[in-house]
Amino acid sequence: MTKIERTIGHQHRASLPRHARVRVGKREVTDPSEAWxxxxxxxxxxxxxxxxERPIVIPMLHARIxxxxxxxxxKATRIVKGIEERAPVCLTVTLLDGIVVARSAFHHSMNYRSVVVHAQARHVVNAAEKEAALxxxxxxxxxxxxxxxxxxxxxxFGATGVLALDVEQITMKRRDGPPVDDEEDYRLPIWAGVVSLAETVTGVSSDERLAGDIPASPSVAALAPSGR
Known part of the structure; x- marks a missing residue:
């Protein structure tokens, strides 16, 4: 990283509110397109x-427009029912790319890409926007x-509540590459490296109540493993 890049990165972090700053600057990715x-x-x-008055974190499906x-x-779920007209929320996603295996337990890590979004949540009441979101x-x-x-x-349609998250700040962190051990540890006879990880479809099973010989629809067939 050049001196100019370090300066730009420092200025970017300083412009963010404290709750949205990335603590380890070398892990930050400042290009918003990568975060999206x-x-x-x-x-x-x-x-x-x-x-x-309690913090709650819930795993949810999300979509972007x-x-x-x-x-x-x-509409009866806590996050939909509990949000007033507008409310602050924090959304996070993480992709694990590998296990970083070092020569000491201290330097073990993960290769990952993670994004934190701070936003204002609002109920979607416009029918056209709600349908587009669904x-x-x-x-x-x-x-x-x-x-x-x-x-x-x-x-x-009426029983489903949709929340739009109007994004205020979006930050991304990434770690990639091999382990970073203490210099003297590189001489140790201990295996080190990266175990790569990836999400994959392992199979497709038809519903037992599926009528007749109905083939998988195109959306499913496109994801099915070859030969399944």
């Missing part, structure tokens, strides 16, 4: 909010799935 790419790749987000994130749930959330699970299923009924 991690959000798009992650299948689960953990959403933190305050209810009854432009610079807005959407989450949803039954389409995005459904297709987030399986691209194209919304067009393969029956239309949502008015009762289902």
């Amino acid at each position: 790419a991690v959000i798009d790749e992650a299948r689960i987000a953990h959403v933190g909010f305050v209810a009854d 432009g610079r807005k994130l959407y989450i949803h749930g039954a 389409v995005a959330l459904t297709n987030r699970l399986l691209p194209g799935r919304w067009d393969e299923v029956r239309p949502m009924t008015a009762k289902e």
Whole structure:
């Protein structure tokens, strides 16, 4: 990293509120497009909010439309029911890329990409925005799935609460590469390196109540392992 890059990074961190700053500057990724790419790749987000004066974190499906994130749930769920007109939330996602195996326990680590989003949550009351969010959330699970299923009924639509997260700050951290051991430890006869990790589809099973010989829909078939 050049002196200019270090200066720009320092200025960027200084401009953020304290709750959104990255403590270890060398891990920070300042390009927002990389952070959005991690959000798009992650299948689960953990959403933190305050209810009854207690911090609560819930794993949730998320979807993105432009610079807005959407989450949803039954209207009776705590996060939907507990959010007033607007409320601060924190959404995080993490992708694990590898286990970093060092020569000492102290220097073991993980290769990862993680993003923290600070946002204001609001209830989506506009019908068109709500439907667009539900389409995005459904297709987030399986691209194209919304067009393969029956239309949502008015009762289902009304029973589902959707929250839009208007993003205020987005920060990303990344670690990659081999272990960083103490210099004298490199001479030890102990294996060190990286165990790479990746998420993969392991199989597709048909519902036992599936009528007749119905093939997998295109959205499912596109993800099915070869030969399954």
